[in-house]
Amino acid sequence: MSRAICLYLHAHQPYRIREYGLLEAGRDHNYFIGGDPFGLASNEGIIRKVAEKSYRPTNHYLLQLLKRHPEFRVSLSITGTLIEQLEQWAPDVLESFQELVATGRVEILGEAYYHSLAFFYSIDEFEAQVKLHKRRINELFGVTPKVFRNTELAYNNDLAAWADRAGYKGIITEGWDPVLDWRSPNYVYRPTYTSKIRLLLKNYRLSDDIAFRFSDRNWNQWPLTADKFVGWVNALDPDQQLVNLFMDYETFGEHQWEDHGIFNFLEHMAGTYVQYEGNHFVTPSEAIAALKPRDYIDVPETITWADTERDLSAWLGNRMQQQAVQSLYALESEVMATKDIGIIGDWRRLTTSDHLYYMCTKWFTDGDVHAYFSPYESPYDGFMHFMNVLRDLRVRVDQALAAPPPKRRRKEKAGGPAHNS
């Protein structure tokens, strides 16, 4: 008998928009809270803080685990917006990621470069962002992603069909009960209406024990020890050979703190787990290669890995979010027509889903999570800043499109305009 854990961590940071007032729109084109190493609210400050608390120590522990245990595997997705910010403010972290991938036992998943919801609004933009990410990952790590993850694990049949056509071997999403029905997430599946691609589903109970409940003293299983957790994995039905632990990379050190023992847990969980006969780790590609699919999974309605609803309501659930996303994508064709790399880059940074997340008004249920991750005083502020930035972009786009195209020198015959004959 054999059992595999597929540990997959998602690393991402957005370019947060600063408090951007209406009076600045049309005048100041700097939207993002940038270069202030000491400002805790600046993107630089946040990257430096998270690098210190999470990225550096976690990569250190992961590398140790890879060296110590030949069975250990971990898989990662790193968004383009994080890569850019690491390059700028914490290049050593990027190098440590490269070191991990160089072991050959760390798989990198493909995704939209800007952590956007473009799949649902513009397939052209979505494909462009996936391509950008693929190219960047290849440059940095010398590998090409074979398995796809969409932003927030947002998934439906159409996305699976797209990934299948695009040549991905696998795709991942949430192992949400209404989709699984009576089935277990601990198998490899096939998405309906696809030919080759396989589907891996997050075991959210075991994943969230680590990602959300680890430090929760009100949880009846607190404190979560490595032995206890491995015991739960070992106690699963022997027929279930795959446990997909998918979570935010920042679980380690940022959401769950070092003081609460999260790094100790990571180290000992992996070490304890592999001591049992038949226990090993896999990457998504290895799982797909090794295990036969059990069944078809049909997901007509979009699911995500967020909140109690597991839908897109945290990003698109209210009227402000709807307005913002529509205004954003309404600009797309004109933004692209400018062929101005600055305008296109800024617009793409605005497609990052976090901006919509900050406008979420579900305060009283899942709201506390949103409040914690928002740089703004209220969702209304998030909306106003975003819309003001779009106003500025509107002005820039209009100006760029109104400007005469670069003149080309043409040789014309003297004595009148050339005419076609």
Next chain:
Amino acid sequence: MKILMLGWELPPHNSGGLGVACYQLCKHLAAQGVEIDFVVPYTANHQGTEFMEVLGATSYSAELMQELLGGAYESARLTTYRSEFEDAAELPGSLREQQQRYIGYVRKLTSERHYDLIHAHDWLTYEAAQVAKHQLGVPLIAHVHATEFDRAGGLDGNSLVHEIEYTSFLLADRIIAVSQATKNIIIKHYQIPAEKIEVVHNSIDPSDFQDIPTEPSYAYIAHMKAKGYTVIASVGRLTIQKGLGFLLEAAKLAMDYNPKLLVVIAGNGEQYHGLIEAAAELGIADRVLFTGFVRGAPWRDVFALADIFVMPSVSEPFGLVALEAAGYGNAVVISRQSGVGEVLSHVLRFDFWDTQRLANQIVALSESGPLKAELLEHCRKEFQGLSWHRVAKQCLELYQRHQPEITASGKVAV
């Protein structure tokens, strides 16, 4: 349990939220079995106060007092008023003299009647409360709706008033602050230990709100609204504390982006002429309307016609009027220096001096349906959860901690 309640105003003879808060608190305390004698400094007919006994400390009419001495918030005019008439006895004289009469009345009252506890509202009644406490030897609760620091709007304020407040805070058995912000001021500026101060937020009863008649009082505003104007209202005394100058500056900035804005300022006060002038100087006088002092339907209809309610107070211990605005479905925008923000979270906030931010918020609300709709929907839910009953209950529990042997109905517990 019989309470001596010392106040300076009750509706309809109130100049602001203080009278409303006192009235509602007493009404709901009485409903929970508390017997109340409420002393006001004037003689007037108060309708709808059958649940308690209202005692007038002087024979001067409420109208005369208000006209000559101002409302319950005047401290700048403490001793400055001097009668131009020979026959001073027919007039209340200075506010200070009126206060002395109030003290004399309470001294006489407490020599004749016994109370289990004294509950005094703001500095105007605090000296009388000390006299009552001395005579009766019962606990005194000082209820702080505003301090002199708030009224002075960042200036020094009146030192005599500071003195009265400070002494009373020391002598009181317990202090009630209408917000955490006010509690912080009492700790910081009067060096009172935090343990002595309890925060009891003001509230509102959603059931008191009735459907607004379709014919509002202000035909012009209704007309402009129909023409696509967004109506921004502010309601309150026109004093330095209320920060209305900042609203005008922000309105000017906002009108550069959206000219179809109409500002309605309801209330009266020392800044009335200054604000009219300021609007003219900013070149927006055509779109800034002053209603003067209003009550009843014209007061209500300001909210009824408003799309956005702005409270730009420099220092606002609570700001009950913002709850009214929420009740009438206005999008509420308040300064961060306003205590009501501790009760409503679905509002927009700005620092009172940050006119750019306020302008931004006004334009965003006037232009974005989704922003306004979300804000209103969530604010409505919060508003529906408010009630004076709970506030009164919190007060009653506080009374009982100081009078453990007496229950609300006056029976001695065994």
